[in-house]
Amino acid sequence: MSVITLLTDFGIADEYVGVMKGVMLSICPSVSIVDISHQLEPQDIAQAAYMVPAYFDYFPEGTIHIVVVDPGVGSQRAILAVHFRKHFFIAPDNGVLSLLLRDQKSDTIIEVNTSEYFLEPLSTTFHGRDIFAALGAHMACGTEIEALGCRRQIEDLVRLTDLTCQVTEKSELIGKIVSIDRFGNLISNIDTRQLHAFCQAEPSRQIHITIGSLTIRGMAKTYADVSSEEPLALIGSRGYLEIALNCANAQKQLKARRGDRVRITLS
C-alpha cells in the first residue's frame, strides 16, 4: 500500500483538499493519504521549503510527497517529480524544494512534460487537482518517475535564497525565526550541525542566544529544564535551534515574529 502526503496552502474550509483526495482514490483506490498541513500562508513558498525536510523521512520509503504552494499556477512554471533518499516529491519548480535538495544530489529530477496523466479538461487554476493529485496517484500505482518527462540538472532549478544562517566577520552566527508553532515556540533556521561547528571553534566558551532584547545563556535539553514560564533555548524536534518558554507561549511574551533575527555568540 502506497502512501501520499499533502502539504498545501489550501486551508481546510474549502473543498480543495477533499477534491484532490477524490482524484487520487479514483486513480489508485488503495493509496493511503496523509495530511501534513494545509495551513501554510497563501503563496508562502519559503514556509513550505522549511517544512518539507522536517517530515518526509518519518514516512515509509517510497512515499510520494506532494507539495502545492503554487502562485504560478497556470503559467509556464515547470512541475518537478523528484526521487531523493528513497522518497518521491512532486512540486512546482518555484524553490519549494530548495532546502530539501540543498546538500545532496538528488537521484533523479524530472521535469514533467507529458500530459498523459493529467486530468481532462485541464484547468488553469487548480493544478493541485488536475496535475499534482493525478500524478501522485499514478506514481502510487506504479508509474515510473522517468515516464513523466525529461531529466533536469539540480543546478537549473529555481532556488530561494536567504534560507540558511550565516557566520559573520565578527564571529557571530546569525539566523532568524522561520516558523512559530502552536505552542508559540520560535523555531530558527540554525540547525544542529551548524551550531556544533560554530561552537567547536571555541569549545571552552559558553553559548549566548539573543533574540530582541532577550539573551539566553547556554542550551537546555528540554522544556522542563527551567521553571515555569522561564525562557530557554534548545534543539527542537526538527533539529533546529528553538527558543521557548516552559509551559508558556514565547511568541506572545516576547512579541516575536517570523523573520526576527537570532544571534549566537560565544563568551
Place this chain on the structure above:
Amino acid sequence: MSVITLLTDFGIADEYVGVMKGVMLSICPSVSIVDISHQLEPQDIAQAAYMVPAYFDYFPEGTIHIVVVDPGVGSQRAILAVHFRKHFFIAPDNGVLSLLLRDQKSDTIIEVNTSEYFLEPLSTTFHGRDIFAALGAHMACGTEIEALGCRRQIEDLVRLTDLTCQVTEKSELIGKIVSIDRFGNLISNIDTRQLHAFCQAEPSRQIHITIGSLTIRGMAKTYADVSSEEPLALIGSRGYLEIALNCANAQKQLKARRGDRVRITLS
C-alpha cells in the same frame, strides 16, 4: 473498498467528527473516509448546497457522500438517501441537495423510514453519529438504498430558493458571491453554461464584470494573466465565475462579503 465523504458544520475542535468515524469503522472496518470540510458556518444550508456539486464526481463511482448541516436535528424533518449519477448521498431533507438535483432527475430518492440501521439508543441531538454515519457505513458494506425506506418524488423535496443567477429585463446577468475561499477569491453563482449563453446572444461585444465599484473588462484564463495584485475575472475550478487578485486577497482589498451582487453586462 468503499469511500465515504463527510461535509458538516461540526468543526474540528470537538470530538464529533472523530466519533462519526468510529461509528463507521465499527460497522464497516474497510471503509475509506475523506473529509471534505467541517468548517461550514453553523446551520448554513446554502453554503453546503453550493459545495456538494463541486466535489462529488471527483470521487470514485459508488462513493457515499454524507452531508450533515442539520438545524432540524431531532425534529420531524426527513432524512434522504439519494442515488444520483452513480454516487450516493445521505442528507437531511432541508434543501442541502437543491443545487445537486437542480437539473437532472435523480435515479432514486429514498426517505429513510426504518430505524434498523440506526445506533441505539438514538439521541435527539447527534444524528450525524446515530443515523448518518451508521447509514453510510451500512451502505458502504452493501446495504441497498431501497432497503432504507420509501421512494420520494424530487418535486416533493424541500428546496432552497434564490440560489442561481438571473438575467434581468435590462439584459444584465445578475448573480452574487456565494463562497470566498482561503485565498480571498470571490466565487459567484454564475456558472460557465449560463455565462456562455448570456454572451452568445451578442458575441461581438465585450463582457464587463462589476462587483461594488470595480468593473473588470474581459475574462482572464489564469491568475498570472494580470500583474501582481491586479484584479481579474475567470472561470474557477468549480466551473463558476470567480473574481480574484493575482497573488493577493480580493476579499480583503475589495472588502467583499458573501452575498455581494455580481453584475455581468456586454458593451
Place this chain on the structure above:
Amino acid sequence: MSVITLLTDFGIADEYVGVMKGVMLSICPSVSIVDISHQLEPQDIAQAAYMVPAYFDYFPEGTIHIVVVDPGVGSQRAILAVHFRKHFFIAPDNGVLSLLLRDQKSDTIIEVNTSEYFLEPLSTTFHGRDIFAALGAHMACGTEIEALGCRRQIEDLVRLTDLTCQVTEKSELIGKIVSIDRFGNLISNIDTRQLHAFCQAEPSRQIHITIGSLTIRGMAKTYADVSSEEPLALIGSRGYLEIALNCANAQKQLKARRGDRVRITLS
C-alpha cells in the same frame, strides 16, 4: 486492520501530527488512523480528560487511543499503556485519564519502562513522535501491552481533582461548564446518572437549571423543542447536561465561558 485514534494539543498547522502518522505507517503500514482533535488548548489536561470518555467506545474493540497533552515531555513523568473495557490507551501519567478510569477498575495499567519500541534517537521535546506514535503502532501490529513495562495500581496514578459535580448541603447540584462546542453549546460536567439520582430524591418537583442570571425550567429533548434563539437545557450527545439556544450560539448570547458555574435546584 487496527485503528489508532489521536487526541493532542498539537494543532494542524505544524507538521507534528503528520510526522506521528508517518512514524505509525512506517512501523505498521496497515493501521487506520483517525484524528479526534488536535485543537485542545495547549497543555490543557482537563479538557482532554473530559473528552476521552466521549469518543473511545464508538470505535471498534481493540482500538488504540493515543492522548498527547504532555507539558512534562522530557521530564520524569511516567507513560502509561492501559487496557480498559476492551480498548487501549497510551498517555502520559498526568491525569489525562482521570475521568475515564474514575469508576471502574481498569483491566491492566502498565507503566512503560522499556525503550525497545521507541524511535532512536529519542528526542526530549517530541515524545508524541518518538514514543507515543511508535508504541501505538507496535501495539497495532501485535505487541502485547504487558511487554511494555510493569503493572501499576490505579490508586497510584496522577489524578486531576475538581472534575465532577457535587451536591451541596443546601440540596443543590453544582457543576460547571467544561466544554463549549462549535455551535456555542455549553457542555457541563453533570452527567445523566448524577442528574437522575438528584431528581429521583424528589420526583414530584420541577428541575431548574441556572447559569449566570439565566434560569431554565425543565429539560428539553432536542434543540427544536423551543422557538428559534430560545434557551434550553438537555442531555447532550456526550451524556452530559448541556445548555443551548435553538439555532443560535449560547456562548455568545450568554457571554458564557468554560468554568462558569451551573446550579441545579428542584422546586
